[in-house]
Amino acid sequence: MKKKVYRNVKDVLLFAVSSNSSLIIFLEILIGIFLSIFSFLIFIKIGLIFNFRSPLLTEIMTIISFFGSGIFLITASLVIILFLSIRNHKKEGVLFSFILLMGFIINNLLKILTKRPRPDVSPLLFEPTYSFPSGHSMNAFVFYASISYFIFHFTKNKKLAILISAFSIILIFLIGISRIYLGVHFPTDVIAGFIGGFWWFITAILLRQTINFYKFFKESKNLSGT
Helix, strand or coil: CHHHHHHHHHHHHHHHCCCHHHHHHHHHHHHHHHHHHHHHHHHCCHHHHHCCCCHHHHHHHHHHHHCCCHHHHHHHHHHHHHHHHHCCCHHHHHHHHHHHHHHHHHHHHHHHHHCCCCCCCCCCCCCCCCCCCCHHHHHHHHHHHHHHHHHHHHCCCHHHHHHHHHHHHHHHHHHHHHHHHCCCCCHHHHHHHHHHHHHHHHHHHHHHHHHHHHHHHHHHHHHHCC
16 A cells, blocks of 8 residues: 555656646645645634644654754754855855854844743743744745755756755745644744745845846946946
8 A cells, every 4th residue: 555655656746747837737736735724824723733733743743843943954054054165165155154144143133022922822842932933934944945046056957956945845834833733833923934034035145146246247347448
């Protein structure tokens, strides 16, 4: 049974990357699933999520939450920065460091400014910091969005880049769900974290492109002698 399921999943994935049309449809389905579940998350109450708690699901959610934790993101970031440096992509390594570091700083500043207490309804973890916005959600969004961005620029295999981006979206969403399930965040904390992560990531890339445009502009002026 397991082999049959695995074979069916494999066939679907192979078909999805077999052409641009099938890949686009597949991604639209994934994004649709994401938006559907995300909308449902906004609608339901925290108490409803708690009704689904079980030892196994709690363990799964704890593992998923770990992939958005500061320990994991910092460790993974150091590995990625080292890899970029070895591959002579030092500028990208600096940009990646800047995006991640500022993301952490902005999130903590927002927590200090809002000073929103954590939920006190049966939390499964103890978190000493404030609740709003969710650091796991915001930092995970910035981290995985940055990885997807660099992969798009460094690989010629665009299908692989799209699949990694789709996986990143799903993982970001699951990390947000895990924080609500574990009772350490309100849904609004998670939503704000996603929005904050999206805002900072887009802003950072915009700043980079603006700087690059200015450099090209000055070089063109110097070459033209004006």
